[in-house]
Amino acid sequence: MSMTDDIAPEPSEKATKLRMVDCDIHPALKHKKALHPYLEQRWRQHLDEFGALAHCVYATRGGPYPRFTPETARRDAWPPNGNPPGSDLEFMQTQHLDAHGIEYGILQPIVGANNARNTDLSAALCTATNRWQVDEFTSRDPRLKASIHIGAEDAELAVAEIERWAGDRNFAQIQLGSRSVEPIGRKRYWPIFEAAVRNDMPIGFHVGGPSPYAPSPSGWPDYYLEDHHVLTHSAHAQVSSMILEGVFELFPRLRVVMIEAGFAWVPSLGWRLDNHWRKLRTETPLCKRPPSEYLRQNVWFTTQPADEPERREDLRFLFEQIGFDRMMFATDYPHWDFDDPERALVMPMSKDERQMLFRGNAMKFYANLD
Template identity: 25%
Template sequence: MNENTIHDCDRHLIEPKEIWENHVESKYFNRFPVTLRSCDKKGNRPFYRNSSNTSEYFIADEPIFFNWTNALQSGASDHGSELTKKLEQATSGQSQIQSMDDSGIYSASIFPTFTGYIVNHSAIDSETSIAYAQGYNNWLEDYCNADKNRLIPAAVISRHDPSTMVNQLETILEKGWRNITLRPEPIQGLTLGDPSYERFWQCCAEHNISVSLHGGTHLDQPDVAGKQRFNTRFAMHACSHPMEIQMAFLTLLDSGVLERNPTLKIGLLEAGASWIPSWLWRLDNICYPEFPSLIKDNIKMLPSEYFKRHCWVTLEIGEPCLKNVIDTIGINKILYGSDFPHPDHIQFNLNGNLHEKFLLNKHDTNVILTRNSTDFFNF
């Protein structure tokens, strides 16, 4: 990649509803069909329609989103035609490339929108979860074939049964891919640091796989940040991304995954970066020295050193304290991701003076936009 070209490290596609029936093995699709349903004018739900501003995905008879209320469905249309255009552009590889050209983006790592909620849904069994992950990955391959140099796929792996994850990873490696994405939350009661994941993490490190942890609000799993206290979109969304990412790093650190796999590459996406200085300071200066004998096997150096060795993070345009972040983890571990085409980031764009938007000098801005992604995403 040319050093002056921008790579978007967190760009999403929108899965057309047809892909599930066309790409998921029929016995699994028939058992747990994914359908698009809509509210009627009185707010009653569900009934079937092809499309609607208030449509909702279901898997069998379960909504794929937890607490996706009628009011929230209506609110999702607040952004109007601008958002609709962006969502439509994200449905195919060719139109995605056009959207990138419109934004001055040369290449992008491509992440799912709905798939993570389907594959990680609490109501489905492991075999079905794997079938949906594999169906999505096969469709994603066609999507990114629109231009393999510009669209970099992030494959999805089911976490329902950790004993299957190495085999899933091997299937992805056969495609020639070296990038995967996982949810940061506990899935089926297991955190990312659970001992049953041990061989999987070893394989990721052995094969130089970049693992992007990317959460999202409304996941249907019981142990999700904010879910036990809040039921509004505003409050749940405030918790879901940054808090789950911080705890995901913590579970990998505390369980010794990072100690045992020194080459493991972890991306922490869509959670911002300004929390990093205070979080690592606390881990280094309060938690680490308190009871050394309790952590001596799994945490043998300062938590911040593990973070700097293993982790890359995406920033938010204009967020505060970025100079402190650079001082803490180094400029080479910071990435840019647009979150296109999702509405919570629609107000951010790359128009205008970029280093002023990033609140950084020109050199640091260019490093973040053009260089760091190559090291993490293996292209």
């Protein structure tokens, strides 16, 4: 159930007893130049004179759809100091981490650092973003773990950024967007996957990204409702690309999670790919097994936004089809479609299944949580 209004519940007995890992928390910059202290002078000057030259604006001021203002956030998410939602650690601690008994939270920064048009600038912004996460959040609250922000379009620079932070216990994963200039399974991206496996770091694909192309095969949507829905299609495409182009065959220990992309599409994607693969498998020699096997072995999913059918039993059936051990809880705090851990995912679950969903799976999946 998505919660769109003021939500600041007192922690219930259930919430305080069940320790949780929130796999999708969005930290925000206090102001537009918050990354400047982490940038060389030439990049500060570049941004002041030319801007970031991003292909599109995602989840920032000035977006093309109403959802992007104000700040994509819950109405009650503004800290008392007036800074943007997600930018004030103390308020985040009070409103979310403490209130909901969050044991660990995975930060997913969306700050415009991943720039496909100027990869040198993108690399500098990603490094700045990673240093900022540590200084502002993870060094001040050990419950929070950062994501290694990288720009996928220059694999050499991306690998250098992974190597810079992979041994740092402040970081739990590598972060990519679900939209890229080319399908992510292409060979030019493979060094990123190799670096992830070498450093035993999972990759989180958060919906969105710096792709220059319209999100819909038919062009740009007219309405935010359309735009919000087709975001998930990029996750379908990236999962299919990694499977069919042999990423999981070449890197069998690679772990990826699709974040904020829904999950009701997962079983049917596996069925459809298997059906086509049986007929056309000679075209994809690096996909040596039925695609659904790679989907089940290498890919995880977060629960927000929860696809919740009217009948609770149908939701449980969906989880069984994907696998309870492949689902990880997320809230999307502080965004407007935040999922309250005490109200979302209402369905029949055993104690062991609930523990897997809200904590156990994430503890196994992510690095540096123990």
